[in-house]
Amino acid sequence: xxxxxxxxxxxxxxxxxxxxxxxxxxxxxxxxxxxxxxxxxxxxxxxxxxxxxxxxxxxxxxxxxxxxxxxxxxxxxxxxxxxxxxxxxxxxxxxxxxxxxxxxxxxxxxxxxxxxxxxxxxxxxxxxxxxxxxxxxxxxxxxxxxxxxxxxxxxxxxxxxxxxxxxxxxxxxxxx
Amino acid sequence: xxxxxxxxxxxxxxxxxxxxxxxxxxxxxxxxxxxxxxxxxxxxxxxxxxxxxxxxxxxxxxxxxxxxxxxxxxxxxxxxxxxxxxxxxxxxxxxxxxxxxxxxxxxxxxxxxxxxxxxxxxxxxxxxxxxxxxxxxxxxxxxxxxxxxxxxxxxxxxxxxxxxxxxxxxxxxxxxxxxxxxxxxxxxxxxxxxxxxxxxxxxxxxxxxxxxxxxxxxxxxxxxxxxxx
Numbered sequence: 001x002x003x004x005x006x007x008x009x010x011x012x013x014x015x016x017x018x019x020x021x022x023x024x025x026x027x028x029x030x031x032x033x034x035x036x037x038x039x040x041x042x043x044x045x046x047x048x049x050x051x052x053x054x055x056x057x058x059x060x061x062x063x064x065x066x067x068x069x070x071x072x073x074x075x076x077x078x079x080x081x082x083x084x085x086x087x088x089x090x091x092x093x094x095x096x097x098x099x100x101x102x103x104x105x106x107x108x109x110x111x112x113x114x115x116x117x118x119x120x121x122x123x124x125x126x127x128x129x130x131x132x133x134x135x136x137x138x139x140x141x142x143x144x145x146x147x148x149x150x151x152x153x154x155x156x157x158x159x160x161x162x163x164x165x166x167x168x169x170x171x172x173x174x175x176x
Numbered sequence: 177x178x179x180x181x182x183x184x185x186x187x188x189x190x191x192x193x194x195x196x197x198x199x200x201x202x203x204x205x206x207x208x209x210x211x212x213x214x215x216x217x218x219x220x221x222x223x224x225x226x227x228x229x230x231x232x233x234x235x236x237x238x239x240x241x242x243x244x245x246x247x248x249x250x251x252x253x254x255x256x257x258x259x260x261x262x263x264x265x266x267x268x269x270x271x272x273x274x275x276x277x278x279x280x281x282x283x284x285x286x287x288x289x290x291x292x293x294x295x296x297x298x299x300x301x302x303x304x305x306x307x308x309x310x311x312x313x314x315x316x317x318x319x320x321x322x323x324x325x326x327x328x329x330x331x332x333x334x335x336x337x338x339x340x341x342x343x344x345x346x347x348x349x350x351x352x353x354x355x356x357x358x359x360x361x362x363x364x365x366x367x368x369x370x371x372x373x374x375x376x377x378x379x380x381x382x383x384x385x386x387x388x389x390x391x392x393x394x395x396x397x398x399x400x401x402x403x404x405x
Binding site: 005006007015017019020021022023024027028031032040041043044047048050051052055085086089 | 227228229237239241242243244245246249250253254262263265266269270272273274277307308311
């Protein structure tokens with residue numbers, strides 16, 4: 001029907017646009033709802049943090065689709081990247097400025113992305129935050145924000161960890 | 177007044193090339209430090225310059241920026257190549273996302289085995305001609321303007337030109353069914369800053385060769401066994 005600009009999903013109909021490209025959609029929402037910092041430099045920080053977290057999330061996204069014989073290795077990679085590359089950065093950011101939020105002492109897209117990633121990694125590696133006290137406190141604070149708290153409750157549009165049925169559906173739809 | 181932006185990367189295209197293009201198109205002079213040895217990379221790591229231990233890294237306006245998309249967004253906004261409002265930004269982001277995906281297939285190309293290269297070349301051409309180029313052809317045809325978004329030169333135009341030229345390096349007549357893109361290419365190539373960048377002696381990097389692949393593998397100790405995507 002010509003709805004999918006590059007023949008791909010996600011597709012979000014918003015404000016009269018048919019938006020594709022996850023990053024573009026997220027940036028638009030962040031910009032529209034004031035979750036993108038107060039100026040260009042705060043945007044730059046938010047973008048850097050979000051892109052880093054996104055690289056980690058990409059590993060988790062691909063995980064259910066990886067063949068059985070490399071799943072173990074991929075899980076190790078996720079653990080290694082989370083604990084040695086990504087989490088230490090955000091632990092340090094929070095420790096250094098001592099504020100509740102990653103950027104500009106204000107709730108932003110970067111905070112949402114980070115809490116999502118923390119929870120996604122914990123689903124695979126439950127004790128992953130054990131060396132990260134700042135992130136533990138961050139996780140608690142974020143989880144208690146009213147909108148996020150609501151989203152974390154059963155019955156919200158939040159989706160569960162991908163299962164075999166999800167993988168099957170994706171593969172069937174794209175006929176890969 | 178801060179100095180020129182300084183780019184830290186290999187002496188080759190990779191993920192830094194789009195940044196070179198955008199700075200050049202915006203008429204911004206920049207410096208480069210090329211990674212040639214493992215020691216240089218480790219020094220950058222130990223110095224704490226690389227937020228996620230990766231390059232590209234660009235020193236700009238007192239920041240050490242990493243993450244290609246973040247760097248490009250910052251440059252685009254700073255030099256007014258990001259549209260006039262949120263909706264134009266959204267369009268630019270969408271279009272750039274597409275050309276980014278397309279160039280991603282080309283980026284891994286030099287790291288593939290000879291047989292995988294053949295498969296990947298075919299895949300690149302197929303995706304370019306059936307998924308990406310038709311989308312941009314239609315955008316230009318529908319509004320009949322010179323630029324992709326808002327009748328104004330933007331990051332999306334620079335990125336598309338870069339992608340077109342890269343695909344043409346794999347198949348020189350790949351634009352034969354895309355008259356709008358042919359005209360777009362000619363117009364963009366004649367923009368003063370871009371014309372300069374396309375001339376020999378500019379900071380534009382050549383098609384990656386074996387030496388480039390060796391350097392990346394040696395410095396990063398990675399990408400020894402890359403599969404087509």
